[in-house]
Amino acid sequence: MLSLLPVVGLPLIRKGDPLADLIVDCFSNTGGFRSGDILVVAQKVVSKAEGRVVRLEDVEPSEEALELAHASLKDPRLVELILRESREVVRVRPGLIVVEDVRGFICANAGIDRSNIEQHGEGEEVALLPLDPDASASDLRDRIKRVAQTAVAVVINDSHGRAFRDGTVGVAIGLAGLPALSDRRGDTDLTSYELQHTVIGIADEIAAAASLLMGPANEGIPAVVVRGLKLPVSEASAREIQRPRKLDLFR
Amino acid sequence: MLSLLPVVGLPLIRKGDPLADLIVDCFSNTGGFRSGDILVVAQKVVSKAEGRVVRLEDVEPSEEALELAHASLKDPRLVELILRESREVVRVRPGLIVVEDVRGFICANAGIDRSNIEQHGEGEEVALLPLDPDASASDLRDRIKRVAQTAVAVVINDSHGRAFRDGTVGVAIGLAGLPALSDRRGDTDLTSYELQHTVIGIADEIAAAASLLMGPANEGIPAVVVRGLKLPVSEASAREIQRPRKLDLFR
Numbered sequence: 001m002l003s004l005l006p007v008v009g010l011p012l013i014r015k016g017d018p019l020a021d022l023i024v025d026c027f028s029n030t031g032g033f034r035s036g037d038i039l040v041v042a043q044k045v046v047s048k049a050e051g052r053v054v055r056l057e058d059v060e061p062s063e064e065a066l067e068l069a070h071a072s073l074k075d076p077r078l079v080e081l082i083l084r085e086s087r088e089v090v091r092v093r094p095g096l097i098v099v100e101d102v103r104g105f106i107c108a109n110a111g112i113d114r115s116n117i118e119q120h121g122e123g124e125e126v127a128l129l130p131l132d133p134d135a136s137a138s139d140l141r142d143r144i145k146r147v148a149q150t151a152v153a154v155v156i157n158d159s160h161g162r163a164f165r166d167g168t169v170g171v172a173i174g175l176a177g178l179p180a181l182s183d184r185r186g187d188t189d190l191t192s193y194e195l196q197h198t199v200i201g202i203a204d205e206i207a208a209a210a211s212l213l214m215g216p217a218n219e220g221i222p223a224v225v226v227r228g229l230k231l232p233v234s235e236a237s238a239r240e241i242q243r244p245r246k247l248d249l250f251r
Numbered sequence: 252m253l254s255l256l257p258v259v260g261l262p263l264i265r266k267g268d269p270l271a272d273l274i275v276d277c278f279s280n281t282g283g284f285r286s287g288d289i290l291v292v293a294q295k296v297v298s299k300a301e302g303r304v305v306r307l308e309d310v311e312p313s314e315e316a317l318e319l320a321h322a323s324l325k326d327p328r329l330v331e332l333i334l335r336e337s338r339e340v341v342r343v344r345p346g347l348i349v350v351e352d353v354r355g356f357i358c359a360n361a362g363i364d365r366s367n368i369e370q371h372g373e374g375e376e377v378a379l380l381p382l383d384p385d386a387s388a389s390d391l392r393d394r395i396k397r398v399a400q401t402a403v404a405v406v407i408n409d410s411h412g413r414a415f416r417d418g419t420v421g422v423a424i425g426l427a428g429l430p431a432l433s434d435r436r437g438d439t440d441l442t443s444y445e446l447q448h449t450v451i452g453i454a455d456e457i458a459a460a461a462s463l464l465m466g467p468a469n470e471g472i473p474a475v476v477v478r479g480l481k482l483p484v485s486e487a488s489a490r491e492i493q494r495p496r497k498l499d500l501f502r
Contacts, residue, residue, distance in 0.1 A: 002464055004253040091500040098500065106415040159451070163414035163501040164357040165492050167432045167452025169459065171416070181418045184466075200410070201418025202463070208420065209460035212453070212480060213253055229463060241416050249342040249349065250414040250501045 005030055006213050007039075007223035015051035020143035023223050030225075033150040038229060039140070040210035042222040043111065043158040043173060046136050047127040054081060055123045072097050078112065078126065085110035085128055090251060103129065104242045105173060106251075107160050130156065133174025134237045141176040153177035153231070156238075157207035157214075163250055170211025172203035172238045179203065180236040201241060202231070256281055257464050258290075258474035266302035271394035274474050281476075284401040289480060290391070291461035293473040294362065294409040294424060297387050298378040305332060306374045323348050329363065329377060336361035336379055341502060349412075354380065355493045356424060357502075358411050381407065384425025385488045392427040404428035404482070407489075408458035408465075414501060421462025423454035423489045430454065431487040452492060453482070 009026040013019060023041070027033060047053065061069065061076035065083055069076035073094045083089075086099035090106060101110040111129040130136040137154040144152055156174035161167075172180065182202040210224035245251070260277040264270060274292070278284060298304065312320065312327035316334055320327035324345045334340075337350035341357060352361040362380040381387040388405040395403055407425035412418075423431065433453040461475035496502070 001257065002255040002460075004255075004460075006252065093500060096500075159449075162452070164494055164499065165422070165452060165455065166494050167450050167455060167492060169420075169452045169455050198410075199418050200462075201413070201416060201420045204416065204418060204420050205459040205463050208456040209253075209255075209463060211451075212456050212460060241418060243415055243417050248415065249344065249347075 002209075002226065002228040004209060004213055005225040005227060006221045007225060008221065010045070010222060013045040013048045013222075015048065015053065017049050018143075019045060019049040020140045021147055023140075024144055024148045027223075027225065033144065033148045033152050033225070034227065035151050036227075036230070037150070037152045038155060038178060038206060038226040038231075039144065039152050040155045040157050040170075040207060040224045040226060041137075041140065042214055043129060043133070043156055044127055045222040046130050046133070046140075046156055046174075050130055050136065052128040052130060053125050054128060055125050057123050068092065068097065078109075078114070081112055081126065081128065082110045085112065101129065103133065103173070104239055105160075106242070107158075111158055111173070129158070130174065134176065134239070135174075137174040137176035137238075151177070151233075152225075153233070155203055155207055155210070157210060159211065170204075170207040170209075170214070172207040172241065175203050175236060175238045177233055178206075178231050178236065179234040180238055180240040182231075203236075203238065204241060253460075253477065253479040255460060255464055256476040256478060257472045258476065259472065261296070261473060264296040264299045264473075266299065266304065268300045269394075270296060270300040271391045272398055274391075275395055275399045278474075278476065284395065284399045284403050284476070285478065286402050287478075287481070288401070288403045289406060289429060289457060289477040289482075290395065290403050291406045291408050291421075291458060291475045291477060292388075292391065293465055294380060294384070294407055295378055296473040297381050297384070297391075297407055297425075301381055301387065303379040303381060304376050305379060306376050308374050319343065319348065329360075329365070332363055332377065332379065333361045336363065352380065354384065354424070355490055356411075357493070358409075362409055362424070380409070381425065385427065385490070386425075388425040388427035388489075402428070402484075403476075404484070406454055406458055406461070408461060410462065421455075421458040421460075421465070423458040423492065426454050426487060426489045428484055429457075429482050429487065430485040431489055431491040433482075454487075454489065455492060 056077040059077040061080040065080035069079040088100045091098040141154045154176045157170045159168035160171045182200040184198040307328040310328040312331040316331035320330040339351045342349040392405045405427045408421045410419035433451040435449040
């Protein structure tokens, strides 16, 4: 049996807030962490705690951003931020800019979105992805170990679109203490046929499962604890999930 | 809180086996179904119960299959089946054939794989996807309602690769009694900013979550019950998840 437990009662997170401490505190009302738990945290609150928030009125769009804003029908200031957060623009259509972001992820809008950011007066703010989501996950893991005296794994998730399927699903953009992929090639199945090509996106499946409890705004419940999954402790990186360019058949 | 409960003790499924009855029987040891439960069943056992199993030695590869087998380094008889189950070959590289299958899904090998099929003497067998996975899910749902007197939703899941990310994840290929997508466009978030582009692949997230308990062979635990997710009853189809060709940016 697997349990997904929401961390309830977190306040709206602002820059500098001690996110790990707040999560430990709120989750103590649900019995607290146990060894082997996997904490999944929505990217948005990690970004906000890390101050990765930009006021659009402070952004000066470049020529390139103005052109791309025209093609995508997006706010030029938002497009400027998308370009700064990207290595390459992969696809553009009205309403959508798909990029390879600076972390290597293929995603819409470099992971920047506008929902659930508080508006201060006229100045609209957006949240960028954490600079290094694996490092963010490691920091959360280390801090929880100190505060709660418990070894948990941490996944930072975001909602990504897919190339061929509608609807966003939770994926892992940062992780600490668990594998990114579960490579079962060479294992045998029940009838002893050697399994082939069975590398499971285990961290992404965990991210998707937690996303079921998070909802679209990702802030009512921005943290979920997955309990009951036996995984080895690992020093993996979410970047392992990104397919290398030379094996990419669809770009 | 969300619970994922494995249905344990299912026998190896063969053609004609009463899958719904067997699931109800096995799950009664875990307390049985409750109204609102979502039953996720691995494609492989549905296919086997429906007799969607083919002996490779009975397959005569066409010229086209022989050529594609050469390019993909796959068994020509398997390639013949992949072609019969497909509308279009989308990408080929050694070890991989990505197709649009007859159901409209973009997937590797038209969903055909070789693991966990019993080998009878020298004759190796493979399982094709159910002809109409939504209908298969509906049948399971109706039968469970009769046998267990409980209204459950049903998802048939399979493991799919992704365009840009390594590792397979569980996705919904058939469903009954729940939405395929959760369209939250127009809802407002905590700070009253109107959410945009927020169509959630809810059935896929459920499929991925259940996949965490199924393991790669998909037969040790081929059925998982998801409990605690409040979703409206819906007559949706898993085909709604497939992005229409005209909106496909990557083919």
